[in-house]
Amino acid sequence: MIEIIPVPVKKEISKGDDIAQLFASNFKDIQDGDIIIIAQKIVSKQEGKLVELAQVIPSMLSVGISSEYNKDPRLVEIILSEAKRIVRLENGIIITETKHGFVCANSGVDESNLPLGFATTLPENPDQSASEFAKKILDMTKKKVAVIISDTFGRPFREGQTNIAIGVSGIKTIQNYEGKQDTYGRTLRVTAIAQADELCSAAELVMKKTKNCPFAVVRNFEYEPSDDSIRTILRSKQTDLFR
Numbered sequence: 001m002i003e004i005i006p007v008p009v010k011k012e013i014s015k016g017d018d019i020a021q022l023f024a025s026n027f028k029d030i031q032d033g034d035i036i037i038i039a040q041k042i043v044s045k046q047e048g049k050l051v052e053l054a055q056v057i058p059s060m061l062s063v064g065i066s067s068e069y070n071k072d073p074r075l076v077e078i079i080l081s082e083a084k085r086i087v088r089l090e091n092g093i094i095i096t097e098t099k100h101g102f103v104c105a106n107s108g109v110d111e112s113n114l115p116l117g118f119a120t121t122l123p124e125n126p127d128q129s130a131s132e133f134a135k136k137i138l139d140m141t142k143k144k145v146a147v148i149i150s151d152t153f154g155r156p157f158r159e160g161q162t163n164i165a166i167g168v169s170g171i172k173t174i175q176n177y178e179g180k181q182d183t184y185g186r187t188l189r190v191t192a193i194a195q196a197d198e199l200c201s202a203a204e205l206v207m208k209k210t211k212n213c214p215f216a217v218v219r220n221f222e223y224e225p226s227d228d229s230i231r232t233i234l235r236s237k238q239t240d241l242f243r
Contacts (some may be wrong), residue, residue, distance in 0.1 A: 006206040007215035015048035020136035023215050030143045035218040036133070037203035040151035040166060041113060042214040043129050044120040051078055053117050065089065075109065075119060082107035082121050098122060101234050102166065104153050112209070123149065126167025127229045134169045146171035146223065150200035152209075163204040165196035165230060172226035173233040194233055195223065 007027045013019065019042055024030065044050070058066070058073035062080060066073035069092045076094070080086075083096035087103055096107045100122065108122040123129045130147040137145050149167035154160075165173065173196040203216035 002221050003217075003219040004203055004206050005217040005219065006211075006213045007217060008211060008213040009215065010212060013042045013045040013214075015046065015050070017046050018136070019043070019046050020133050020140065023133075024137065024140055027215070027217065030137065030141050030145065030217075031219065032143050033145070033219075034143070035146045035148065035171065035199060035221060035223070036137070037200055037207070037216045037218060038130070038133065038147065038149050039207065039214040040108075040122065040126075040149055041110065041120060043123045043126070043149055043167075047123055047129065049121045049123060050114070051119050051121060053078075053119065065094070069094070075106075075111070078119055078121065079107045079109050082109060100126065100166070101231065102153075108151060108166075122151070122166065127169065128167075130167040130169035144170070146225070148196055148200060150203065152204075162197075163200040164194075165200050165233065167230055168196055168228060168233075170225055171196060171228065172224040173228045173230070196233060 005027075007023060009022060009026055011022060019038070023036065053072065053074040056074040056077050058077040059080070062077040063073045065071070066076045069089070071092070079094055079096065082098055084099050085097050087095040087097055089095075094106055095103065097103050098107050102108065102122075109119050111119045114120065126149045130149050134145055134147040137143060147169040148165045148171065150163045151166045152161045153164050155162060173194065175193040175195045176191075199218055199221070203218060207213045207216050
């Protein structure tokens with residue numbers, strides 16, 4: 001039976017903290033094959049991706065966008081600095097494609113669970129961050145685990161947000177059923193389940209947003225170890241009907 005175990009942490013994360021050590025000190029029962037889900041926010045804090053708005057000088061473009069959309073021009077400047085391109089500006093919402101290739105609101109820039117006047121940006125290389133975390137756990141415990149860094153994104157055509165993977169290590173991101181038979185013997189052709197995203201969404205049910213729980217452990221989930229990067233789950237522009 002699959003278990004999802006929350007791992008609360010009381011410590012406020014700062015730049016340079018060893019979050020793998022922090023996890024291991026708060027969860028003593030690490031087992032081979034565990035999947036550790038990590039909230040993006042603590043990875044960004046640990047990597048120093050914390051920006052003080054008072055130190056940001058907005059460009060003319062940021063000032064123009066902020067005046068039209070009633071946003072802080074300094075925050076808009078951070079959003080644009082993290083973007084490869086703007087996908088859409090509408091109804092006060094800025095949808096961008098980030099440097100990582102994610103299409104999301106505000107380039108993933110977030111002010112929640114932070115002191116007033118600060119914002120975080122996404123980790124520079126979430127796959128590398130996940131891989132380094134997994135290696136540290138292996139070195140400390142001799143247990144081989146998969147690691148997924150999770151963030152909250154909105155979705156086209158659906159209200160509300162859900163948690164998805166933005167960085168992975170040691171797990172296949174997509175479970176492909178193409179060529180397998182369904183219960184009626186028909187051959188499946190296009191069924192590919194984004195299991196890395198589904199694991200993040202399931203983990204959020206116990207991590208919550210206000211419970212100081214930046215980690216969750218998914219146990220007894222059968223998965224294929226893999227060298228997949230997050231790019232294996234990103235839809236290309238050529239096959240994206242909405243870009």
